[in-house]
Amino acid sequence: MRGAPPGSSDITRARAPTPGCCTGGDLLGIKQTANKTERCPPGGRAQTGADRRTCPQIAAQNGMVMSVYTVTSKSVSVQWNKVPGASSYKVKATPKGSLESSSYSQFGGNFVVGSVNSLKPNTIYIVEVEAVDGTSNLLGRATIEQITAPDVPGISKAYSKLSNSITVEFNAVQGASSYILRAESESANFFSETQVSSSPGTVLNLQPCTEYMLSVISVNSGGRSQPSLPQKAKTVVAAPQLIAASPNSSTIQLYWAPVTKAVFYALDIIMEGSGIRIRLNTTKLSVTIPNLQAGTTYCTKGNAFDVDNIPGDDITVCQITRPSPPLISQIKPSSCSPQGLVVNFENVQGADRYLGLSSTGNNCTSTGSQCILSPVSCGQNQSITITAINQAGPSSPSKSMNFITFPCSPQTLWVEESVPGSCTLHWGAVTWVEYYMAFIKRDDGTEEFCNTTRTTCSYTCQCSFTYFMNVFAYNRAGPSPPGQVLNYTTFPCCPKNVSVSLVSPETLAITWAPVRGAEVYETRAVGTSDLILCNDTSPVCALSDLRCNTKYSIVVCPCSERGCNNNCSATTKETAPCQPIITRIQQLDPFLVSVSWTASNTGAMYTANLLEKRGSHTCSSTGTFCEVTNLPCGTMFDVSVIASTSAGSSFPSFTVPLETVPCCPESFTVTQVTQAMTNVTWSPATGAKTYITTLTSPRGNAKCHTLSTSCLMGCITCGTNYTVSMEILSSTGHKSLCTYHGFSSTTCCPWSVKLYRMTNNIIRVFWHSSSSQSTYIADLYGSVSNYTCTPQAGANFCDVSEIMCGDVYTVVVAPLSQGSKIKFCSQRMYSVSCSGSNVGMVIYRGKRSLD
8 A cells, every 4th residue: 555664564464264264355265276266156255176175264455355265385475556656566475473484476467366385384364465656656556464384294095894984194284173084986977075084084975896096185174285195995895785685494594796806695584583604605696595494594694806806895684484374273253253264273373473374255354362363254164264473474375274264244134924823934945054043023122033944934823913033044154144133014903892873874883892903994895796895093993885774704914014904804794675665545535545665675664754843643564555544634744764674774755745635624603693584603724725615405504605704695595505515625636525514594574564553552573484393482672662472373463561662672573493583584663642641643663773
């Protein structure tokens, strides 16, 4: 740096770089080798061919940047930056803390790298670079400490005991912190450096039977020394890669691939646990060792020898011989697995495990003295062997032992019930069986079984139960596995308390006690030409639309999934007779009716019923008609006929109306109202609508037709005997003729009634009459007194004495009829005057109508 005094002792110690790493700025990491200048890669070391240098230390001082590193144990290499105006650079190395002289090197202005030689190994030097111009003015300076590499070690011995390594023995040098063993082989195109801490050191990863050039480099913090003088060494041949196998229980086979440059091979065979050794030399690549113990481990050490009779690597392999065949001691069914076989056998030496194999392909493995073959199939005669197995392989199979497995389950179960209540269970035969056990369980819990060598089993099977049946076959190996379970349901029992009743002429009601297990009941009614069916889940059935007057055989069949029980007894029941048909009703007289009908029933009694409001009238017959007597008159009847048998009664026939003739009135009265007119009255007649009353006489007839109960009839002839009759008509035209006692009209009223004054205050009443046999009575009615006189028999007058004069009298002369006076004869009015105290004039005053 310009202006810095020459010889300045200002030294800056640079931080030592991490070994193997390059650091610094643009100039950092640059190194000079014998061949070229190159930059160290970041984090590593630069390498040119076989040479390798440590990365430099770096310092910046007085305007200069320099780097320095050890090239050899007697030189260091320095690199600097180019200083403007510098014409030369001076490099000086001075031993630190020593009076020894410094070493110098001068370089032109175009140089940026140089070295200082003739240094001492493993010595700390203060290295200084100065830049000067052409007038020797100092332009810049940089100083750094650097230790030189240790001295070069020397190899004392190099040898190979293993085919992949060489061991090197060398002398130690002062100041070395470690050593690098370098191995090179042009034939193998191989180069390696191995760092060791001291002698001896071993180079690894070499190739067998190959010559290598070996050298040693000492290392300290400053760098590496020059390699020592090289020495040749050759690796031994590789060990043969033995492969061992045991093809049987007494032999081991060894074979290997050829080993390069091997002349022959040496084998040492030793039985494990024994001091016996077998030595074999051979040039072959395989060997067979016979007569060995079964299941025993033999270890074999092998070496290959080269042409110089130097043994190569050794290798030891151990191989066990195969076990001897086991001996089966027993085969029995497994108590844990119903479908397994326990195979017991004797263990053999050297066996790791055992394999059981049956002729059916089943196998089992075990490390003990038994194994279980599972699952095994039923009904087989199996041949079983045991093989012992170890790492060498399986032994020969043991001597086989036969075993018959448990029988298969009987199949195809079926039941025959030849007779109700007696069942036989059948099943198909199976092989390898000694006997069968059939288990029969009823659904109420009752159970039975049978032991047989046949394929059938008979048992009592009650109706209305379900039976669950299965069959097991047995032999010495045990029972068969559970097989088919057969459900067999017997027919339901026949119902009890069957009751058949006739609820209508053509309908039968059947009831019965419920039956266990019956799901539906089928009721059949078989007649002469028809079949009626009724299906129901309830214990009751109504059979309708049956044929009348027919005997039916009725059977109630309970049904289940199995079917219907058709063995139930029948009950016979006859339906009611057929409905009669009225063919004719004939009224023989007012109180007698004959009813006729059709008669198609057998053994039936027919009853004709005439029903009216007040009651009924009946007659019965087994034929085709009957007569009803003492019928009331004037009555409307509904006539029907019913046929009856022991089975019941038929439907009534269709009703036919019947009307009897009207009744005659119970009372009948003829009253003569006037001489020529009568009033006929009667009581109401039952059934009457209109009345025709007739009065009949030789002298003439009188007739009256009316709706009422009275009739006024004129044109009556007085003093005449009449025959009285009445014809009564109903609303439908029925007619009754009633005849009553005769009626005699009254004697004719007298006419020309006159009063005459007689002597002694006597008044004579005089009249004319048509009958001299009649008796008359004369009445005089005055305002004060009334007078009556009766003529003598056959006379037509009578006298009234001591009549009071001066009064007007109403005079009525009337014949007597059965002692009674006729009241409808005409009246005449007369005034009787007084003549003094005597009767005076009698004067006719005219007629007076009846009151």
